Amino acid sequence: MxxxxxxxxxxxxxxxxxxxxxxLRALKDRFPGSVSDMKALKPRILRARIERAQLFDxxxxxxxxxxxxxxxxxSAVEYDNRFELVYHISSYKSRLMLELITTTPKDDPRVDSVxxxxxxxxxxxxxxxxxxxxxxxxHPKLERILLPKDTMYHPLxxxxxx
Amino acid sequence: MLGQIAMFSSKDFLKWSDEVLEGILRKSPIGxxxxxxxxxxxxxxxxxxxxxxxxxxxxxxxEMAVASAPRFDAQRFGIIPRSTxxxxxxxxxxxxxxxxxxxxxxxxxxxxxxxxxVIAMGECAISGGPxxxxxxxxxxxNQIMPVDIYIPGCPARPEALxxxxxxxxxxxxxxxxxxxxxx
Numbered sequence: 001m002x003x004x005x006x007x008x009x010x011x012x013x014x015x016x017x018x019x020x021x022x023x024l025r026a027l028k029d030r031f032p033g034s035v036s037d038m039k040a041l042k043p044r045i046l047r048a049r050i051e052r053a054q055l056f057d058x059x060x061x062x063x064x065x066x067x068x069x070x071x072x073x074x075s076a077v078e079y080d081n082r083f084e085l086v087y088h089i090s091s092y093k094s095r096l097m098l099e100l101i102t103t104t105p106k107d108d109p110r111v112d113s114v115x116x117x118x119x120x121x122x123x124x125x126x127x128x129x130x131x132x133x134x135x136x137x138x139h140p141k142l143e144r145i146l147l148p149k150d151t152m153y154h155p156l157x158x159x160x161x162x
Numbered sequence: 163m164l165g166q167i168a169m170f171s172s173k174d175f176l177k178w179s180d181e182v183l184e185g186i187l188r189k190s191p192i193g194x195x196x197x198x199x200x201x202x203x204x205x206x207x208x209x210x211x212x213x214x215x216x217x218x219x220x221x222x223x224x225e226m227a228v229a230s231a232p233r234f235d236a237q238r239f240g241i242i243p244r245s246t247x248x249x250x251x252x253x254x255x256x257x258x259x260x261x262x263x264x265x266x267x268x269x270x271x272x273x274x275x276x277x278x279x280v281i282a283m284g285e286c287a288i289s290g291g292p293x294x295x296x297x298x299x300x301x302x303x304n305q306i307m308p309v310d311i312y313i314p315g316c317p318a319r320p321e322a323l324x325x326x327x328x329x330x331x332x333x334x335x336x337x338x339x340x341x342x343x344x345x
Contacts, residue, residue: 147298148262155297162297 019094020046023066030061037101047099052085055102056112059087062100063117067093071118074125076132078158083109083134104134113139131156201338208251208277209334212327215250215270216243219257222284222317226256229320236320241327247273252330253307256318258286258293259300271307279310279333281326288312 024038027048034051035058041047050058062068072088087100104111113136114121125136126145133154136142144151153160170178187193218226229236230243244250247270259267271280282303285291290301303309310333313326 146262151261153297160297162295 020044020096023062023094023096023098024048026066027058027062031058034058041099044095045097045099047101049101049103052102052104052111055100056114056117058100059089059114059117062089062098067091068096068098069093069118071114071121071124072097074114074121074128076128076134078132078156081106083132085111085128085134087114109133110135110137112137113142115139130154133157205335205338209331211240211242212252212330212334213242213244213250214252214254214281215247215274216245217254217256217270219255219259219263220284220286222256222286222315225317225320225323226254226283229323234320234324236324236327239324239327239331241324247271248275250274251277252279252281252327254281254283255287255303256283258290259303259306260298261300262298264300264306268306277334279330280307281311281313281330282309283313283315283323283326284318285314285316288314291316 034054070090293299
């Protein structure tokens with residue numbers, strides 16, 4: 001039922017028109033040094049990692065030329081030494097979902113906001129800011145959304161004691 | 163003789179008539195007499211038409227909805243939901259009150275006219291319930307407003323909700339006050 005993960009870099013496909021391959025190759029060609037760890041997790045779900053400096057340009061390229069019209073979810077994950085932001089971006093036209101992961105250092109959780117690319121990212125980023133403390137540059141209204149506005153803490157961080 | 167009648171402006175007339183009527187109705191024996199006659203009847207009417215605010219917060223709201231549905235039928239007791247706090251007797255809170263919602267809920271309570279009661283339905287409204295130690299839930303409704311009836315359950319059954327309303331009717335009957343004099 002579940003296909004094994006294929007590492008796309010190692011095993012190039014013989015089918016030139018394979019849509020998933022084309023998307024990932026376009027991403028890699030445009031940002032040569034920054035993209036890594038590209039995988040196909042399930043038949044129509046892809047994953048790629050990208051540097052946070054290239055994130056905004058990559059999202060713009062994905063929306064404009066690769067038909068990724070829909071930002072499905074933006075999640076923040078906290079590890080020992082870093083924060084990771086996971087962007088799930090979907091394409092209705094090609095029926096794909098791409099999982100784009102960026103990493104930020106622990107003491108500087110700052111990323112570019114993709115609200116100007118997809119309007120749906122507005123509240124998603126506000127939630128990530130409210131609960132995890134990730135700061136999004138150029139966000140039109142980075143305020144707390146789920147907790148009262150004068151809350152001093154970010155509850156979903158690992159060092160928060162309730 | 164007609165000149166003896168003082169000429170009022172309309173604002174003064176209203177103030178004067180307010181004072182006169184208040185003196186007659188609320189402070190004098192006439193008011194107490196009217197109250198003594200009508201107290202029982204008005205109290206019967208109040209307790210048999212307890213309107214609650216149509217305000218659903220979380221899962222217990224579905225039980226509140228089904229209590230008005232044909233199977234459990236709260237309407238046969240006169241319990242009808244209203245949409246505005248100005249027309250209700252009871253604020254029925256059926257979910258946890260988050261810290262962000264706290265000022266809004268308090269404002270709803272303040273907007274209700276006297277006489278008013280509060281029913282806390284479900285564990286979340288009683289004490290925070292499963293969200294007791296949470297960073298964003300107020301641990302119990304009595305931190306915000308005086309509560310008259312607590313209905314336990316998670317979720318509270320519709321029969322428990324109707325039983326809570328019947329207990330509220332008993333409370334209303336015991337605390338019988340005249341509407342004019344308040345005594």
